[in-house]
């Protein structure tokens with residue numbers, strides 16, 4: 223049985239994902255018709271809603287985009303794209319004003335917008351809302367604007383399964399892949415969305431790991447879909463671990479924002495020693511990867527680690543950091559009187575689908591925005607609060623590019639009969655979720671934390687790849703979630719194995735030095751993937767630029 227006519231929907235643009243990147247892209251696409259997919263209820267299941275610290279932009283008179291650019295490049299391990307970083311830091315203040323115009327209420331102080339400082343920022347430049355509830359406030363306002371917008375149709379609890387691609391070109395050698403929509407699961411119903419342009423805004427990959435700050439939806443769907451469509455993926459080995467997830471029995475781990483350390487909180491081990499002083503001149507405010515590895519080294523020595531906020535924040539904790547305070551209370555911790563146990567947790571993916579300065583991927587009809595994209599802004603390591611900023615800056619660039627292209631009639635959403643008949647066969651596929659599979663995912667997450675986590679080596683990476691081969695053989699019928707987790711785990715392991723050095727978020731204890739010969743991005747594509755087929759045929763090839 224194929225897809226019924228009424229289950230095929232048409233739109234100018236399909237936006238997959240409803241975090242900050244997806245909502246801002248959808249809003250700025252007006253008057254184009256947009257179908258916006260949200261895996262959960264609108265505004266939930268998105269890292270954007272959970273953002274605590276805030277959004278960075280050079281807004282203070284003492285600061286400048288040039289300072290912000292310098293700080294962004296300083297933590298990026300020498301491989302950030304300088305033009306992109308200059309663009310983002312320059313446009314930051316205007317885009318914050320856009321949010322205010324859309325109804326976001328940021329915290330104020332006697333000087334106007336209240337600006338906080340986070341690790342590796344030379345100035346106070348992080349705008350925030352309700353203390354540490356920035357994401358919730360930003361998404362509250364954008365959700366309202368989205369629901370009011372007549373050009374946007376929101377499909378909630380709806381999951382994109384795969385991109386629909388086809389090849390054009392007279393000669394075999396001219397073949398150009400074009401994306402024309404996606405296959406989608408809405409509740410139990412399979413539908414097809416035909417679109418002139420598709421924007422991936424699916425967020426990150428934290429759910430690959432047993433310890434993560436990311437929501438359940440962050441399982442690399444967009445990255446895996448783009449890989450299957452043949453897009454170039456960039457810098458996949460660079461995964462950022464947040465040093466201070468709260469070390470409690472919870473999945474995901476609640477975050478204790480970096481702004482706590484910005485306000486003077488210390489990191490101590492079980493002996494009460496401030497171990498970061500010996501690790502880096504900036505101590506607790508060193509770049510995130512250095513702090514995370516400092517904690518990891520303590521844990522390797524058998525020392526648990528804690529945030530001590532008693533002297534610096536003390537009684538003001540509930541008022542200034544209500545979100546973290548709530549998390550602490552839920553787990554019986556009172557940070558005014560005691561220590562907060564912390565553990566590094568997978569938090570952000572610097573790598574992603576390669577995009578240019580308009581958010582274009584190298585597949586016609588496909589753009590990517592937000593965490594799923596790799597614009598080159600972060601290089602090997604991201605500066606705190608630069609992620610929301612990146613999504614904010616790129617969303618209108620993507621929208622304007624799509625509008626320009628559709629104006630020039632270089633994109634259409636027509637789908638030939640051939641493609642539709644291919645699509646019809648997808649309904650027969652099974653997308654099972656079984657208990658066995660849940661156990662296999664848990665095992666995979668534990669292995670990923672060990673082998674493609676904070677500290678890697680060739681032996682562990684090869685062991686992980688073998689394990690993935692075994693899983694592939696032992697679980698022939700897999701859900702989209704599991705398949706995507708597997709695909710992205712494999713791609714990250716292969717990228718990490720190819721980079722025989724340490725840089726930013728990628729640390730190899732068998733190659734601890736940073737080497738000039740690797741001072742560049744890595745790029746990876748999957749060859750011979752089959753349209754609408756979850757099985758990846760052919761072997762990935764990694765091209766390491768040098």
Ligand code: FAD
Nearest residue numbers: 239240241242243269270275276382425592593607609610
């Ligand atoms: P998300 O906000 O994660 O949105 C992705 C969307 O895609 C979600 O709606 C998801 O449900 C949907 N989706 C996924 N797969 C599918 C699919 N197959 N089909 C349909 N929909 C799908 N960054 C900062 O700059 N400042 C901060 O203070 C900050 N704090 C953070 C705190 C936490 C706890 C976390 C987890 C992250 C934080 N970050 C912060 C990082 C930042 O929040 C994210 O990088 C950013 O929000 C990513 O935005 P996004 O729109 O790309 O993805």
Ligand code: SIN
Nearest residue numbers: 274275479480606607
């Ligand atoms: C935090 O508040 O510590 C998270 C900020 C970020 O990830 O940029």
